[in-house]
Amino acid sequence: MEFRRFAEAFDRLEATSKRLEMRAILVELIRPLRPPELERVLYLAQGMLRPEYEGVELGVADSLARRAVATATHTEGSVVARRAKQSGDLGTTTGEMLSEVRRLEEGPPLRVADVYSEFTRIAQASGPGSQDTKVNILSELLVRATPVEGKFIVRFVLGTLRVGVREMTILDALAEAFGDGSKATRAKIEAAFNLSSDLGLVANVLAEKGVDHLSEITLEVGRPIRPMLAEREPTLGEVLKRMGGRAALEYKYDGLRVQAHIPRSGPVRLFSRRLEETSAQFPELIEELPRAVRATPAIIEGECVPVDPDTDEIQPFQQVSRRRGRKHDLARVQAEVPVCLFAFDVLLLAGKPVYEKSFPERRALLEEALTPTEHVRLAVQKVVSDEREAQRFFDEAIAAGGEGVMAKSLAPGSAYRAGARGFWWIKYKREYTAGLSDSIDGVVVGAFLGRGRRAGRYGAFLLAVYDLKKDRFESFCKVGSGFDDEQLAEMPKRLAKWETDDRPKEVETELTPDRWFRPQLVLEVRGAELTLSPIHRACLGAIREGAGLALRFPRFTGRFRDDKSPTEATTSAELLKMYKSQVRQETAPSSPNGN
Numbered sequence: 001m002e003f004r005r006f007a008e009a010f011d012r013l014e015a016t017s018k019r020l021e022m023r024a025i026l027v028e029l030i031r032p033l034r035p036p037e038l039e040r041v042l043y044l045a046q047g048m049l050r051p052e053y054e055g056v057e058l059g060v061a062d063s064l065a066r067r068a069v070a071t072a073t074h075t076e077g078s079v080v081a082r083r084a085k086q087s088g089d090l091g092t093t094t095g096e097m098l099s100e101v102r103r104l105e106e107g108p109p110l111r112v113a114d115v116y117s118e119f120t121r122i123a124q125a126s127g128p129g130s131q132d133t134k135v136n137i138l139s140e141l142l143v144r145a146t147p148v149e150g151k152f153i154v155r156f157v158l159g160t161l162r163v164g165v166r167e168m169t170i171l172d173a174l175a176e177a178f179g180d181g182s183k184a185t186r187a188k189i190e191a192a193f194n195l196s197s198d199l200g201l202v203a204n205v206l207a208e209k210g211v212d213h214l215s216e217i218t219l220e221v222g223r224p225i226r227p228m229l230a231e232r233e234p235t236l237g238e239v240l241k242r243m244g245g246r247a248a249l250e251y252k253y254d255g256l257r258v259q260a261h262i263p264r265s266g267p268v269r270l271f272s273r274r275l276e277e278t279s280a281q282f283p284e285l286i287e288e289l290p291r292a293v294r295a296t297p298a299i300i301e302g303e304c305v306p307v308d309p310d311t312d313e314i315q316p317f318q319q320v321s322r323r324r325g326r327k328h329d330l331a332r333v334q335a336e337v338p339v340c341l342f343a344f345d346v347l348l349l350a351g352k353p354v355y356e357k358s359f360p361e362r363r364a365l366l367e368e369a370l371t372p373t374e375h376v377r378l379a380v381q382k383v384v385s386d387e388r389e390a391q392r393f394f395d396e397a398i399a400a401g402g403e404g405v406m407a408k409s410l411a412p413g414s415a416y417r418a419g420a421r422g423f424w425w426i427k428y429k430r431e432y433t434a435g436l437s438d439s440i441d442g443v444v445v446g447a448f449l450g451r452g453r454r455a456g457r458y459g460a461f462l463l464a465v466y467d468l469k470k471d472r473f474e475s476f477c478k479v480g481s482g483f484d485d486e487q488l489a490e491m492p493k494r495l496a497k498w499e500t501d502d503r504p505k506e507v508e509t510e511l512t513p514d515r516w517f518r519p520q521l522v523l524e525v526r527g528a529e530l531t532l533s534p535i536h537r538a539c540l541g542a543i544r545e546g547a548g549l550a551l552r553f554p555r556f557t558g559r560f561r562d563d564k565s566p567t568e569a570t571t572s573a574e575l576l577k578m579y580k581s582q583v584r585q586e587t588a589p590s591s592p593n594g595n
């Protein structure tokens, strides 16, 4: 396929915000394609070269891209920089500059395969001289590109595609392009994606063999499965009721979720909740897991928490987050803050998938397969059938350093549901008991300049929740408190690459911050209560016409949720549920006659 078709489709995608139209454009684009072109187009459309979990990055900075544009258009780097500053987007500037260059002869058109392989070469370039290599590859591509192609090439390498097409929209398009578009087909496609986390692989099987062969896609060591997620209930009584009066309760450890892939031989690999590889952060787990888990190849899941080496007590989460992205003094941090993985599930054992078995069966398998070691242990569990017993276990969990309990269904149908949130798992945290609502994971979509002590920096941030159905980010609060100086100083650096001139079209709010950002950074906040609001757009009209939901007295907890992608932030539906359960508590009669 000519790359021009891809670039033009993207131009059209950018011009619409309607999910149905986006789907139609995508269907038209991908229907004629077959592997390997199909998978490449799908990865490119999401701003990636490979499935996300492989972590392939192009490593192209603004300055490098500007050099390539200058070379390709025979101008000075300073001219490119000035024009990009004016337009606010180097991609747009590239398109404009390419259209001003008079070409001596038209070369053969760029094909998707060419662009993809050149991007791959850019990603692979490393070591001394790699910056120059990248500039050369990119400028040669740009020389061959039409203006609209150049615009998207530059945006792609910078990671600033305005429309990164979301997974859900691609799944819809696949069902229509290669299936009958029915709900059942869509569900099969999504199930295959949840197991493999690889849209390219799913699309290939679908296009080559058809929907019925998607069941051939199953778990594989080294390819992470999308995590099963929990619902919440406001009281332990309601948790038990939901579960039919009896449930397995486990400590809810407050750390980082780890999916451990243990091959029969060769290195163990760890993946985060977001399916990014975190192996390098936890050498002690890599070393011990092969000894702790019999019956490999295996995939187990657990929560990784810091443990005091002297007392064996669980430490606050913040300690483990110090390890994120560390390369240099990891050994020191490892000695100071060793971690322990508390295993709570098993998905593959002795090379066989076991995720479809009921939870009690999986737990029995896990207990049998795991020989606890210093750094790998079993999550503490108890099966309970009355509320008092549940309360006692909850108190025990809190005393042991947990943040609450996870209730797990014992029903025959309690299979591991990859990528799904449901009542098979219910989380119940300490805050509910204090009458406060749960924390909320909000996505930063804007910033307000600070005053007074915060002059010259950002003073507050506009946060949004994610509306899954509409595929939109809707504002629910402006948060300024809870940040320490270091975190505040870090914010501009963290946010710079997502800054845009205008409100991103997937963002809904009535507020106009001083800076807009594409929704990427997820922060955990708490607040006093949820109230109706005329300016925030979360759950607009769900409670009262024209009103959205807002969080009162929001406060950053200090926790950057780098382990969550923006679409994994708190959803509007969850926010609405939190609002309703809060109302229910408020209006509950305090005495039999309702006073």
Ligand code: ATP
Binding pocket: 229, 230, 250, 251, 252, 253, 254, 255, 256, 257, 273, 303, 344, 379, 406, 427, 441, 568
């Ligand atoms: P969610 O994962 O539900 O979107 P979240 O990432 O903010 O939300 P929580 O609300 O704290 O996490 O609850 C779910 C998480 O709890 C799991 O993803 C897992 O990391 C963690 N967890 C701790 N202990 C357990 C356990 N025993 N069983 C399952 N999950 C556990």
